[in-house]
Amino acid sequence: MRKAAAISTGLHVAVLLFAVLSFSSKTFEVTPAESLPVDLINDKDFSELTKGAKDAPKVEQPKPLIEKLDPPKPAEEIAPKLTEKKELKVEKEKTAEPKPDPIADKLKKQDEPKQEAKAEPQPMPPKKPPQKQQPKFDADKIAALLDKRDPQRNAATGAELNSTPSLGTATGNAAQLSASELDALRRRLMALWNPPVGLQDAERYQVIIRIKFKRDGTLAVGPQVITSGSGVRYEAMRDSAVRAVFVGQPYTMLRPEHYEIWKEIDFTFDTSQMFHDIPTR
Amino acid sequence: MNPADVAQSVLPLTSSDLSLFTLFWHAHWIVKTVMIGLLVCSVWVWAIAIDKTVLFTRTRRGMDRFEQAFWSGQSLDELYRTLSTKPNHSMAALFVAAMREWKRSFEGQQRSFAGLQMRIEKVMEVTIAREVERLERRLLVLATVGSAGPFVGLFGTVWGIMTSFQSIAASKNTSLAVVAPGIAEALFATAIGLVAAIPATIFYNKFAGEVNKQAQRMEGFADEFAAILSRQIDERG
Numbered sequence A: 001m002r003k004a005a006a007i008s009t010g011l012h013v014a015v016l017l018f019a020v021l022s023f024s025s026k027t028f029e030v031t032p033a034e035s036l037p038v039d040l041i042n043d044k045d046f047s048e049l050t051k052g053a054k055d056a057p058k059v060e061q062p063k064p065l066i067e068k069l070d071p072p073k074p075a076e077e078i079a080p081k082l083t084e085k086k087e088l089k090v091e092k093e094k095t096a097e098p099k100p101d102p103i104a105d106k107l108k109k110q111d112e113p114k115q116e117a118k119a120e121p122q123p124m125p126p127k128k129p130p131q132k133q134q135p136k137f138d139a140d141k142i143a144a145l146l147d148k149r150d151p152q153r154n155a156a157t158g159a160e161l162n163s164t165p166s167l168g169t170a171t172g173n174a175a176q177l178s179a180s181e182l183d184a185l186r187r188r189l190m191a192l193w194n195p196p197v198g199l200q201d202a203e204r205y206q207v208i209i210r211i212k213f214k215r216d217g218t219l220a221v222g223p224q225v226i227t228s229g230s231g232v233r234y235e236a237m238r239d240s241a242v243r244a245v246f247v248g249q250p251y252t253m254l255r256p257e258h259y260e261i262w263k264e265i266d267f268t269f270d271t272s273q274m275f276h277d278i279p280t281r
Numbered sequence B: 001m002n003p004a005d006v007a008q009s010v011l012p013l014t015s016s017d018l019s020l021f022t023l024f025w026h027a028h029w030i031v032k033t034v035m036i037g038l039l040v041c042s043v044w045v046w047a048i049a050i051d052k053t054v055l056f057t058r059t060r061r062g063m064d065r066f067e068q069a070f071w072s073g074q075s076l077d078e079l080y081r082t083l084s085t086k087p088n089h090s091m092a093a094l095f096v097a098a099m100r101e102w103k104r105s106f107e108g109q110q111r112s113f114a115g116l117q118m119r120i121e122k123v124m125e126v127t128i129a130r131e132v133e134r135l136e137r138r139l140l141v142l143a144t145v146g147s148a149g150p151f152v153g154l155f156g157t158v159w160g161i162m163t164s165f166q167s168i169a170a171s172k173n174t175s176l177a178v179v180a181p182g183i184a185e186a187l188f189a190t191a192i193g194l195v196a197a198i199p200a201t202i203f204y205n206k207f208a209g210e211v212n213k214q215a216q217r218m219e220g221f222a223d224e225f226a227a228i229l230s231r232q233i234d235e236r237g
Helices: A002-022 A043-047 A081-096 A102-119 A139-146 A179-192 A232-248 A256-262 B003-010 B020-025 B029-070 B076-084 B090-107 B116-135 B139-171 B176-236
Strands: A206-212 A264-270
Touching (some): A232 A264, B029 B116, B076 B090, B116 B176
């Protein structure tokens, strides 16, 4: 037994020594990873991600529009030639003066002090500083003249520039119609919608109306009611919805660039949504 | 403030020297006691295991040799004479005890056949019990360590985690650099407990089975030998 105990002790010491030597912990070398930018989006944003496919043909990006305008031409300068010519003429007159003419001489002598007095201011018109001439008023250019912007500016980055969709996800189904546009439409229609007041059990009614638009945001055809129902209250409710659609046009919040998307919209008028905001007692 | 700096200022134990020795040295004294106790248990378990392995191997070999000699047709008296001086293994001890009882019954003034059979059986029974007791001595230590070791280690771990949480609360910092060393040293206790308990359990199962096997073998031999002696008694009587 003593022998066995000695063997066991020796074994343990050996194992411990090995462990101490091999168990020296190495510090984790953390390679600094580049931080990933993360966007937080809500459910609605996620469900309306634009659809995209990696192997889709490349869309030619339309070149940015640049409004090219003629820069207003600098005003024509007044030629200072005119005044110089006048000067020359004056000198010629002066040189011509001493021609012998006795009568004139006599006359001159009499008049000399007068003439002298007269002639002195005459010799040259006072030198006018070369005055800048006002640009000629041109009615055709009035818009350009009123334009205070830099003539070499780029066209404003509008919807045209951004018409190419981003890559998006493979599951996205929304095209380009942004939520804000739809929300604006919804707010407009909800504001205009005036459901019949005496509606009981208002929660039950739901009317879906198909609205077809023209490009300018007005209705192409009258609103079609898709849902069906019967009863006086339903009809009153349906008519109020149709009225709201009529009243609301033109729907300018829908941008014409995306006309293909919003030219036909099924809109749901739901009394439960309508009355939702009213606190129930 | 960088958490690593805090860790270095609060705890002397930095993550750079988490060797086994520092793990042990920074532990609470209760945890230290538990670790030392478990280490001693482990040493003891392995000592018992080595001892028992040697004992069982020797016993099995002795039994084999004895059975070969016994069934070889050798005279039992001769066998008794060679073995009686040093009955070194269980089956020989059994044989010697039975033969001694037999001889005593014949060598006395008056032969006492009446209870001889019963006496021999009793003697052999006692010898088997003594031999089995010798074989399974200290096996209980293995069983105890195997079942209690993990709990003891767990106790050390719980205690260590308690104290390390207290120190975390004191340092008012929960960065991993502060938390990790205390928990590592606490878990070290469980590790030692498992290191002690797993071999103990394995060895206990193995040796218990071995003891059973050898006891059965001895009982079988005892029955056979009793039958032989019984025939002899009937023939002589």
